Amino acid sequence: MKETVNYQELMRVWRNPTGLASLTLVNHKAVGLRYIVTAFVFFGFGGLLALTMLLQLSRPGLSILSPYTYNQFFTMHGTTQMFLFAVPVMEGLGIYLVPLMIGARDAAFPRLNAFGYWVYLIAGVTLYASLLLGRAPDAGWFNYVPLSGPEYSPNVNIDFYTAAISFLEIAALVAAVELIVTIFKLRAPGMSINRMPLFVWAILVMSFMIVFAFPPLVLGSIMLQLDRMVGTHFFNVAAGGNPLLWQHLFWWFGHPEVYIIAIPAFGMISMVIPVFARRHIIGYLPVALSLLTIGLVSFGLWVHHMFTTSVSFLGMSLFAAASMAIAIPSGVQVFAWVGTIYESRRLLWRTPLLFSSGFVVLFVLGGITGVMVASVPFDWQVQDSHFVTAHFHYVLIGGAVFPLFAGLYYWYPKLTGRLLDERLGRLSFWLMFVGFNVAFFTMHYTGFMGMPRRVSTYMFGRGWDTPMLITAVGAFVLAAGIAVTLVAAISAHTRPADAPADPWGGGTLEWATASPPPPYNFEMIPAVNHRTPLWPATGQVGPADTYYHPRDDQRETIGTSILDAEPQQRVLLAGNSVWPVLLALAVAITFIGSIVTLVAVPIGAFLSFIAIAGWNWPREVGA
Amino acid sequence: MATEPRVVSAESLPLNLNDNRAPLWWGMWGLIAIEATLFAALLVSYYYLRHSAPEWPLGGIEEPELLLPTVNTAIILVSSVPVAWADRGIRRGLRTRLAAGWSVAVILGLAFLAIKYVEMSSLAYRWDTNAYGSIVWTIIGFHTAHVMALMLKTVVVLTLALRGYFTESRNVGVQINGLYWHFVVAVWIPIYLTIYISPRLL
Ligand code: HEM
Ligand SMILES: [Cu+2]
Numbered sequence: 109m110k111e112t113v114n115y116q117e118l119m120r121v122w123r124n125p126t127g128l129a130s131l132t133l134v135n136h137k138a139v140g141l142r143y144i145v146t147a148f149v150f151f152g153f154g155g156l157l158a159l160t161m162l163l164q165l166s167r168p169g170l171s172i173l174s175p176y177t178y179n180q181f182f183t184m185h186g187t188t189q190m191f192l193f194a195v196p197v198m199e200g201l202g203i204y205l206v207p208l209m210i211g212a213r214d215a216a217f218p219r220l221n222a223f224g225y226w227v228y229l230i231a232g233v234t235l236y237a238s239l240l241l242g243r244a245p246d247a248g249w250f251n252y253v254p255l256s257g258p259e260y261s262p263n264v265n266i267d268f269y270t271a272a273i274s275f276l277e278i279a280a281l282v283a284a285v286e287l288i289v290t291i292f293k294l295r296a297p298g299m300s301i302n303r304m305p306l307f308v309w310a311i312l313v314m315s316f317m318i319v320f321a322f323p324p325l326v327l328g329s330i331m332l333q334l335d336r337m338v339g340t341h342f343f344n345v346a347a348g349g350n351p352l353l354w355q356h357l358f359w360w361f362g363h364p365e366v367y368i369i370a371i372p373a374f375g376m377i378s379m380v381i382p383v384f385a386r387r388h389i390i391g392y393l394p395v396a397l398s399l400l401t402i403g404l405v406s407f408g409l410w411v412h413h414m415f416t417t418s419v420s421f422l423g424m425s426l427f428a429a430a431s432m433a434i435a436i437p438s439g440v441q442v443f444a445w446v447g448t449i450y451e452s453r454r455l456l457w458r459t460p461l462l463f464s465s466g467f468v469v470l471f472v473l474g475g476i477t478g479v480m481v482a483s484v485p486f487d488w489q490v491q492d493s494h495f496v497t498a499h500f501h502y503v504l505i506g507g508a509v510f511p512l513f514a515g516l517y518y519w520y521p522k523l524t525g526r527l528l529d530e531r532l533g534r535l536s537f538w539l540m541f542v543g544f545n546v547a548f549f550t551m552h553y554t555g556f557m558g559m560p561r562r563v564s565t566y567m568f569g570r571g572w573d574t575p576m577l578i579t580a581v582g583a584f585v586l587a588a589g590i591a592v593t594l595v596a597a598i599s600a601h602t603r604p605a606d607a608p609a610d611p612w613g614g615g616t617l618e619w620a621t622a623s624p625p626p627p628y629n630f631e632m633i634p635a636v637n638h639r640t641p642l643w644p645a646t647g648q649v650g651p652a653d654t655y656y657h658p659r660d661d662q663r664e665t666i667g668t669s670i671l672d673a674e675p676q677q678r679v680l681l682a683g684n685s686v687w688p689v690l691l692a693l694a695v696a697i698t699f700i701g702s703i704v705t706l707v708a709v710p711i712g713a714f715l716s717f718i719a720i721a722g723w724n725w726p727r728e729v730g731a
Numbered sequence: 732m733a734t735e736p737r738v739v740s741a742e743s744l745p746l747n748l749n750d751n752r753a754p755l756w757w758g759m760w761g762l763i764a765i766e767a768t769l770f771a772a773l774l775v776s777y778y779y780l781r782h783s784a785p786e787w788p789l790g791g792i793e794e795p796e797l798l799l800p801t802v803n804t805a806i807i808l809v810s811s812v813p814v815a816w817a818d819r820g821i822r823r824g825l826r827t828r829l830a831a832g833w834s835v836a837v838i839l840g841l842a843f844l845a846i847k848y849v850e851m852s853s854l855a856y857r858w859d860t861n862a863y864g865s866i867v868w869t870i871i872g873f874h875t876a877h878v879m880a881l882m883l884k885t886v887v888v889l890t891l892a893l894r895g896y897f898t899e900s901r902n903v904g905v906q907i908n909g910l911y912w913h914f915v916v917a918v919w920i921p922i923y924l925t926i927y928i929s930p931r932l933l
Contacts, residue, residue: 216754285761293754319761323768327776331869340858340865342776348789348862353779357772632738658741666741667754677748678741717880721887724904726896 113631117660122213122627125684132684134218135627136207139225141523143200146225147193150232154188157181159587162547166580168568178564179246180265184239186249187269190365191276192232194508198372199283201515202311204523206287208618209305211296211636213628213658213665216289219682219723224279224286226692231276234700238268245269248562250358251332253343253351258336267703270333275699277322284318287311293667296617297656297675298636302396305616305639306389309396310375313403314368320407321364328357337706352417359410366503367406371399373511374441377464380514381445383614384461385452391444392639398437405434415487424484431482438475442468458612459533463514466541470506474499477552492562495555501548513540513593518612520597525605525623528596536592543585550575550582615640620651632657633666636673687723694719749822749903759907763914766877770918773873774925777866787930789863792856794930803846804923807878810839811916818909824899826892833889836912840882847875867926874922877915884908
């Protein structure tokens with residue numbers, strides 16, 4: 109190679125500040141890691157809330173939790189797992205992995221990434237502060253009016269919900285835009301759209317869904333907050349409002365939300381299975397198209413959460429049909445995964461593949477009950493029972509947590525330089541798999557027997573006590589399984605970070621750089637000419653026969669065209685800055701401050717303006 | 732046959748293009764998509780509330796006055812012209828044209844805000860009168876907040892322009908500010924049709 113890389117310059121330009129100054133870092137890996145770790149902490153909190161609830165329900169007539177506290181617990185559990193865990197963890201993985209997979213040195217807007225993280229952290233801390241104050245939201249994670257309106261919930265609990273949720277979703281939205289632009293513009297030369305790794309496809313679809321699903325939720329929360337604080341009447345029937353408006357705004361977001369979580373999970377499975385099956389995935393194109401189809405169709409489904417409201421019958425039938433139709437693209441992917449495993453001549457049964465297979469089983473089961481509740485008369489029977497709780501945990505835990513653990517075991521060496529212990533991994537999988545099924549399969553039965561969800565206790569003699577006890581035991585086994593992975597993750601750090609760049613023999617670009625990667629990811633950017641650059645076609649030597657070398661003395665990467673990834677430009681990426689955290693604080697004053705006083709709104713808005721100006725002020729012009 | 736890989740120095744590629752190939756340009760479209768969804772949800776909420784209301788406007792409120800809002804609509808639509816003119820100018824390096832265009836646009840924007848203020852302060856109902864008042868005030872409030880943000884933002888861009896920061900080869904900041912301006916103008920059209928025209932037509 110004629111060109112030489114100036115490593116000293118690279119390190120100087122890309123160095124992550126430490127200590128207090130680490131508040132200013134913007135590198136996608138540091139921010140992504142923060143997202144992932146924070147999300148898992150919230151997952152733990154949400155899990156503890158769930159265990160306490162199940163302890164309370166394990167016998168009839170217990171009083172571990174008062175009804176008032178129980179309401180806060182299930183609301184905070186649902187809110188945590190959906191808003192503070194599932195979406196952020198997928199975004200965090202996207203932020204960490206996408207630039208590596210597409211051969212970029214960082215994401216397109218590194219400062220926006222950092223800003224989003226701070227918003228997320230502040231919103232999560234606010235919600236948990238409300239729980240510590242004993243004033244947490246208590247109207248369920250979908251917070252239906254009129255229960256959550258000013259008349260029936262006059263106290264501050266719901267103000268925490270409306271303020272924190274509308275604020276939090278800013279984080280999801282900026283991450284989505286940032287990921288879309290990164291995927292569109294910063295792919296390595298030659299990585300045309302039909303050569304993108306399937307995980308990148310999944311993140312792209314997820315991001316587009318966030319862009320169109322979250323704004324109505326933000327709007328709904330703001331409207332509710334206005335109803336509660338300045339006396340508007342959006343949801344107040346007496347003054348011409350309509351409570352169903354809330355349900356439409358919420359489920360327009362809420363149904364796609366399930367797929368916003370599931371699609372990146374599918375993407376992970378489509379990355380893991382081929383590596384452990386030692387062959388290309390069967391049906392790359394149908395799988396990518398299925399992701400797109402699910403993303404589109406899922407916007408046509410929101411009304412199936414409202415079958416027990418006064419929606420017209422024709423409307424209901426259409427939504428029921430669409431709800432069932434989504435089984436088709438999901439099925440295509442299941443066939444691709446099973447087929448890839450089946451066609452493998454050398455299956456490598458390691459923990460990531462174990463979790464992937466567990467996922468396929470659970471997801472099919474959750475899909476079956478999903479098709480069941482998609483039929484209107486059936487839904488009328490099981491509405492608000494434990495059957496529904498069982499169904500959506502099969503989809504959410506089976507469909508998102510298991511893939512996430514597959515991904516965690518698979519990418520942990522990339523993120524940290526350390527492989528997770530294989531024996532602990534297997535133990536964790538089996539405990540989780542068995543515990544999960546014991547807990548939640550039983551819940552289908554309890555639901556059929558009439559046990560409603562969201563009740564803090566029940567009476568003797570309904571036939572619910574034995575199955576509820578079994579559920580509680582199962583949940584503790586599941587929790588033990590999760591704890592084993594935590595032990596594996598911590599104990600890995602007692603060993604030296606000696607994982608090779610590509611411990612599993614993966615085929616995509618994230619494995620082309622060291623584990624963990626240097627802050628600049630790649631000193632040179634490979635020109636990709638097929639889908640798995642590290643599994644070279646016959647006759648080819650390395651991952652690429654051409655490399656692009658951006659400058660080493662500033663944060664540069666290569667910008668390419670959207671479809672064919674023709675190199676177009678060098679893109680100068682933003683460096684560390686204190687403005688993202690300041691802007692997050694200013695916006696927090698607007699949203700979170702509004703719980704206390706409305707004066708905070710204009711003050712926060714003005715401070716935000718100053719922060720935005722400071723953020724964008726070009727250095728060449730001076731202060 | 733192991734050949735050495737070829738290394739292309741990226742110096743051969745231009746740094747930071749200014750047109751629709753710039754990441755920032757796409758980022759601005761992302762923001763616009765989000766905001767357009769937000770405004771769409773607002774307008775859908777308007778029609779949804781109307782659909783379930785016995786009369787519209789509710790509670791004997793008069794149909795909205797047309798004259799002032801229509802004049803105002805004309806003003807904001809016209810404000811896009813100097814913006815587009817300024818944008819074209821800086822692409823050819825014409826800095827005075829940039830500053831002149833943006834200044835005219837800011838004046839038009841301020842006029843829009845002033846007239847909006849006069850109009851709203853003469854209304855006989857408020858946001859807490861009934862659901863009609865709530866949705867009208869909220870839609871107008873949202874849009875007005877956008878125009879105000881736009882004014883502030885543009886003043887910053889104008890300051891930079893006067894200091895000679897933008898040039899023929901460095902103007903993506905101007906381009907995306909213009910894009911956002913056109914969006915805030917364009918989104919006013921469905922709002923105008925919904926709030927002022929639709930109660931008379933439908
Ligand atoms: C860690 C193991 C978990 C256990 C043991 C568990 C258990 C439970 C239980 C017992 C309830 C019902 C409370 C009631 O209706 O009285 C519940 C509700 C719920 N769970 Fe989980 N869960 C777990 C993980 C998750 C995850 C990972 C998610 C989402 C990604 C999730 C999302 C929800 C939601 C949305 C609700 C409904 C909350 C509401 O009614 O407002 N859960 N969970
Ligand atoms: Cu749904």
